[in-house]
Amino acid sequence: MAPSAAEALYEKHYGGDRARRGLFDALARWCTPRRVLYPGSFLHVTASFVFPSVVYVDTDRTAKRFFASMDDVVALVARNKAYRQKPKLTFHSASYEADFDEPEGSFDLLLSLYAGFISQPCKRFLKVGGVLAANDSHGDAGLASIDPDYSLIGVVRGRGDRLRVEEDGLEASFEPKKPMTRTEASLRERGRGVAYTKSAVAYLFRRTR
Ligand SMILES: C[S@@+](CC[C@H](N)C(=O)[O-])C[C@H]1O[C@@H](n2cnc3c(N)ncnc32)[C@H](O)[C@@H]1O
Structure with missing residues (x-):
């Protein structure tokens, strides 16, 4: 077919490899x-291969066209999924900075x-x-690291698709290689990540309040 x-x-x-399923x-x-x-998802539905219920948000027109054929997207996910239940996917063609129709505190x-x-x-x-x-x-992990509403609880490390979560030795995670003062304004203005002594594929934060 x-x-x-x-x-x-x-x-x-x-x-x-571009699917980055290992994460x-x-x-x-x-x-x-x-x-x-998953805000700013584009059409990265690889997340649904692993997680049964995912809400995608993007302003991109190609993403809108992709998710408009939702039956085909669900069929694609169903062929690749690692869980038993029926996949649940929702797409909002919206800016993640604007209001989109999802309940607060529900993810x-x-x-x-x-x-x-x-x-x-x-x-x-x-x-x-x-x-x-x-x-x-783009510097978002660094921004979360200075936000008191978030607390660093783990990092994802490894190569290619062989990744794992580490919960110990997180202290130096946001120690810049070159001395600098990180503020929300400076990170936003920079718009790209900072080189840290111990880098990671992704950083995991708990929302604390
Ligand atoms: C480089 S792509 C990354 C896509 C996906 N997250 C991935 O890892 O493959 C960035 C995506 O973010 C989307 N984006 C950027 N700003 C956005 C915003 N304010 N609201 C919704 N989507 C946004 C863009 O449209 C684009 O699809």
């Missing part, structure tokens, strides 16, 4: 989030991957006690 247009689009952008697998071995929020896991400063506007959707998984591509 010929692949659907949605599958062809997914393969074009996320075929092979989601490592997270799923460490926690079992009931609801996952167990918030993903921030290569898509800007998500930790701040989307914090309200995360349960107190829920987890933010952020990389530092």
Whole structure:
């Protein structure tokens, strides 16, 4: 059977190693989030291969077109999923900085991957006690590290798809290699990550309040 247009689009952008499934697998071995929020997702539905219920948010027109064929997207996920239940996917064609229709405090896991400063506007959707998984591509992990509402509880390390969560030895995680003062304004202005002494693929924070 010929692949659907949605599958062809997914393969074009996320075929092979570009799917970065190892990150989601490592997270799923460490926690079992009931609801996952993925702002700035583009069409990275690899998250749904591992997590049964994911809400995607993006302003991109290609992402909107992809998720418009939701039956084909669900079929693609169903062929790749690692869990038994029916996958539940929702897409909001919206800015993650604006209002989108999800209850506040209803997500167990918030993903921030290569898509800007998500930790701040989307914090309200995360349960107190829920987890933010952020990389530092744009500096969002660094921003969360100086936000008193978040507490660093782990890092994801490893190579390729062989990743694992580490919960010990987190102290030097946000020690810049070159001396600098990190403030919200300076990190936002910089717009890209800082070189830290001990870098990680992703950083895990608990929302504490
Ligand atoms: C580099 S892509 C990363 C996609 C995906 N997170 C990944 O890791 O493959 C960045 C995505 O963030 C989206 N984005 C950037 N700012 C956004 C905003 N304010 N609201 C919603 N989506 C946004 C862009 O449209 C784009 O699809």
